[in-house]
Amino acid sequence: MDNLSRLLKESWALVEDQQEEVAGYFYARLFLSNPELRDLFPVQMNVQRARLLKAIVRSIQTIDSPEQFDDYLRSLGRDHRKFLVEPRHYDLVRDALLEALREHGGERWSLAYEQAWRDAYDMIAARMQAGAADDPNPPFWEAVVLTHERRTPDIAVFTCRPEYPFTYRAGQYVSVEVPRYQPRLWRTYSIANAPTEENVLEFHVRAHGAGWVSGALVRRIQPGDVIRIAAPMGSMTLDPTSTRDVVCVAGGTGLAPIKAIIGELARYNRTRWVHVFFGARTRDELYDLEALNALAAQYPWLTVVPACSEDPDFAGEQGLVSDVVARYGPWHEHDFFVAGSSAMVKATLRTLSELQVPSIRVKYDAFTDS
Numbered sequence: 001m002d003n004l005s006r007l008l009k010e011s012w013a014l015v016e017d018q019q020e021e022v023a024g025y026f027y028a029r030l031f032l033s034n035p036e037l038r039d040l041f042p043v044q045m046n047v048q049r050a051r052l053l054k055a056i057v058r059s060i061q062t063i064d065s066p067e068q069f070d071d072y073l074r075s076l077g078r079d080h081r082k083f084l085v086e087p088r089h090y091d092l093v094r095d096a097l098l099e100a101l102r103e104h105g106g107e108r109w110s111l112a113y114e115q116a117w118r119d120a121y122d123m124i125a126a127r128m129q130a131g132a133a134d135d136p137n138p139p140f141w142e143a144v145v146l147t148h149e150r151r152t153p154d155i156a157v158f159t160c161r162p163e164y165p166f167t168y169r170a171g172q173y174v175s176v177e178v179p180r181y182q183p184r185l186w187r188t189y190s191i192a193n194a195p196t197e198e199n200v201l202e203f204h205v206r207a208h209g210a211g212w213v214s215g216a217l218v219r220r221i222q223p224g225d226v227i228r229i230a231a232p233m234g235s236m237t238l239d240p241t242s243t244r245d246v247v248c249v250a251g252g253t254g255l256a257p258i259k260a261i262i263g264e265l266a267r268y269n270r271t272r273w274v275h276v277f278f279g280a281r282t283r284d285e286l287y288d289l290e291a292l293n294a295l296a297a298q299y300p301w302l303t304v305v306p307a308c309s310e311d312p313d314f315a316g317e318q319g320l321v322s323d324v325v326a327r328y329g330p331w332h333e334h335d336f337f338v339a340g341s342s343a344m345v346k347a348t349l350r351t352l353s354e355l356q357v358p359s360i361r362v363k364y365d366a367f368t369d370s
């Protein structure tokens with residue numbers, strides 16, 4: 001371990017047990033010294049659910065060589081423009097962070113520790129700022145909701161049209177804000193269709209308990225409402241040079257990026273077999289099965305295998321979708337796309353590794369709460 005990461009780990013151990021106090025101090029210090037920054041953050045903020053400090057600490061602890069994470073940090077910086085972050089804010093956040101750590105580090109906190117946090121933060125912040133400065137796009141696009149359909153009490157499929165042409169690749173995701181109901185709260189959602197000439201985007205969203213943004217997207221927005229979307233991110237996209245057959249594994253609304261990928265293949269594919277495994281707990285939660293079956297009837301290269309894990313009356317496959325994939329195959333020569341909850345993605349990656357699928361052929365997005 002190099003000296004910088006040793007100092008970061010040692011010093012974090014001094015404050016780790018007091019994360020809530022550190023966070024409380026950080027936000028109080030940030031907003032007292034710079035009241036204008038309060039408007040960048042969600043209206044309702046409680047320390048457990050506030051994201052910035054947790055995200056910075058996690059980045060500093062995991063990114064030991066910023067060169068390796070250059071693309072990620074540049075796109076994080078680009079994406080931060082959606083919060084209306086300006087270059088001068090970076091030092092203000094760093095100063096509040098250092099003060100919160102110093103205040104809680106106790107007697108063993110040292111200048112060497114402080115310098116380590118400063119250096120690590122500055123290396124990351126420089127890459128984020130470079131990414132933001134190089135981006136010719138607007139910080140976000142406003143998009144009008146065109147259609148909104150509740151497929152189950154918790155799942156909605158909706159479409160919207162961004163105000164300007166929006167360029168992305170099938171399989172990517174975007175940050176979404178619902179300014180009318182949850183201003184300044186951004187969450188990521190996968191785009192569920194391949195790019196269209198009409199500039200229309202489709203989303204599939206599941207409301208998570210008391211979840212703020214997903215609740216608004218499923219239960220509140222209506223045609224005519226305006227939402228905001230930030231620049232596309234993610235690399236779960238088709239390799240145009242690959243000729244291998246494709247296996248897609250979707251759990252619940254993890255179907256969204258998979259459907260976009262099928263949509264793109266539908267434009268040009270004649271030769272690649274595509275198997276889609278679509279899993280949910282019950283038949284009702286297979287909320288888009290009719291549309292998938294219609295695609296399978298239209299395209300001879302497409303096979304759809306639905307599966308339910310908690311619905312014994314369901315006539316298709318029974319069990320977790322990760323286990324169902326293993327019953328088919330062999331899968332040695334395929335490109336894989338996997339999307340869904342982090343538990344579902346983890347289980348599927350484990351199955352694929354047991355089936356000796358080379359990890360380089362597997363692309364995935366886990367719908368964790370970032």
Ligand SMILES: Cc1cc2nc3c(=O)[nH]c(=O)nc-3n(C[C@H](O)[C@H](O)[C@H](O)COP(=O)(O)OP(=O)(O)OC[C@H]3O[C@@H](n4cnc5c(N)ncnc54)[C@H](O)[C@@H]3O)c2cc1C
Binds near residue numbers: 211253369
């Ligand atoms: C790359 C990526 C792509 C994604 N694509 C999709 C997609 O296409 N479709 C989709 O449906 N989702 C997708 N997600 C998930 C999505 O980004 C959100 O995480 C999800 O919608 C929950 O956001 P929220 O604001 O509704 O919940 P939050 O308010 O952030 O809450 C998160 C969780 O905490 C729980 N919670 C609520 N209140 C509290 C409280 N007071 N204390 C503690 N916990 C609480 C909520 O019930 C919820 O389970 C994706 C995620 C990623 C990372």
Ligand code: HEM
Binds near residue numbers: 089093175
């Ligand atoms: C090293 C520097 C920084 C890193 C690594 C970082 C990282 C992150 C990450 C990963 C998130 C969560 C992702 C998301 O919600 O889209 C986030 C959220 C956020 N960041 Fe940053 N950030 C940094 C600096 C800043 C600065 C200087 C500001 C300006 C004040 C800022 C403002 C925000 C805001 C407002 C949020 C959302 C907070 C919330 O919803 O609770 N960030 N940051």
